[in-house]
Amino acid sequence: MKHGWWLAFVLLGTGAARAETAPSVAVAALQAQHGVTPGLATLLTDALVQHIRDAKAFSRVVSSSEISTQLGAERAELMSGCDSEGCVAELAGALGVDYLLIGNVGKIGTSYVLNARLLDVKSVRTVASRSERFRNDSEEAVLDGLPGVVRKLLDEAAIRHALGAPPPPVPAPAVVATPAPASPTRAPPESTTRATPAPKSTLETEASDSSAATAAEPLADEGASPLAVPVRAAGCIGGVGVAGIVLVAMVCAGVGLLAFLATTFVPGIEPMRPQLFALAVGAWLLGGSATLLSVPIGVVAAALLITADRLE
Numbered sequence: 001m002k003h004g005w006w007l008a009f010v011l012l013g014t015g016a017a018r019a020e021t022a023p024s025v026a027v028a029a030l031q032a033q034h035g036v037t038p039g040l041a042t043l044l045t046d047a048l049v050q051h052i053r054d055a056k057a058f059s060r061v062v063s064s065s066e067i068s069t070q071l072g073a074e075r076a077e078l079m080s081g082c083d084s085e086g087c088v089a090e091l092a093g094a095l096g097v098d099y100l101l102i103g104n105v106g107k108i109g110t111s112y113v114l115n116a117r118l119l120d121v122k123s124v125r126t127v128a129s130r131s132e133r134f135r136n137d138s139e140e141a142v143l144d145g146l147p148g149v150v151r152k153l154l155d156e157a158a159i160r161h162a163l164g165a166p167p168p169p170v171p172a173p174a175v176v177a178t179p180a181p182a183s184p185t186r187a188p189p190e191s192t193t194r195a196t197p198a199p200k201s202t203l204e205t206e207a208s209d210s211s212a213a214t215a216a217e218p219l220a221d222e223g224a225s226p227l228a229v230p231v232r233a234a235g236c237i238g239g240v241g242v243a244g245i246v247l248v249a250m251v252c253a254g255v256g257l258l259a260f261l262a263t264t265f266v267p268g269i270e271p272m273r274p275q276l277f278a279l280a281v282g283a284w285l286l287g288g289s290a291t292l293l294s295v296p297i298g299v300v301a302a303a304l305l306i307t308a309d310r311l312e
Contacts, residue, residue, distance in 0.1 A: 022058055025060075026095050031103070032105065033107075048101075101117070111137075112134040112139070116149055116153060127157040229308075231311060256284040256287065260277070263276045
């Protein structure tokens with residue numbers, strides 16, 4: 001009788017131990033999606049396995065490398081995207097686990113996206129899933145966020161674990177308004193009597209006005225006369241005229257000289273000698289007249305330019 005009771009207690013204890021035995025899980029390698037290298041996905045997978053082991057929620061955690069060892073590389077790669085009933089039952093059955101964790105990691109813009117699903121092998125259904133976004137193009141942020149992802153998956157699947165709740169945010173220190181120091185009381189200023197200046201007399205006012213007018217007269221005289229421009233223009237035109245007349249006189253002198261030389265030194269020109277002589281004399285007279293005419297015109301032009309300088 002005593003041996004019967006002892007056997008019953010042993011059987012009950014064994015059953016209770018089996019009931020309290022934690023489940024097991026296999027963690028498939030995270031699939032590298034757009035913008036993520038396979039090396040980064042492997043590092044994140046290894047870190048994810050370690051955080052799951054730290055949670056102490058499973059009696060056995062099979063890593064992706066152990067899956068490759070037990071099932072082979074090809075079947076382990078298939079397990080990463082395994083979500084159908086036959087695939088889960090076959091692969092998980094070969095590993096002898098209760099749960100299967102699969103997921104992927106990718107990059108969109110400057111944000112990393114981590115998707116994870118926890119599958120129940122027996123019922124072939126998803127018991128927990130998470131999709132986390134990590135901004136600011138930070139791989140460290142993804143690595144630091146893995147414990148939170150594991151904790152949320154286990155909480156959603158109602159699996160007991162040793163991961164504590166995240167610490168509450170530290171409240172910002174209250175800003176205490178510092179009262180402004182009281183300004184010292186000042187006595188009202190004594191009234192002071194200022195002497196009002198006496199008004200200026202009429203003679204002083206007139207004297208100041210006349211002095212102001214006298215001072216303003218040189219300023220008015222300093223302005224340029226409006227006649228300066230046309231006077232200077234006339235002087236310039238006269239100078240150009242003198243230059244033209246002098247040029248004509250030189251041409252006439254040259255023509256007269258050529259005609260005189262022709263009548264003297266060119267043989268056989270005796271029939272035309274009177275005409276050439278007359279041409280030479282006429283050219284000299286015209287050149288002399290032009291030279292005499294240029295003298296008064298030049299004097300007038302010079303006088304106009306001097307006057308324009310004074311008007312300015």
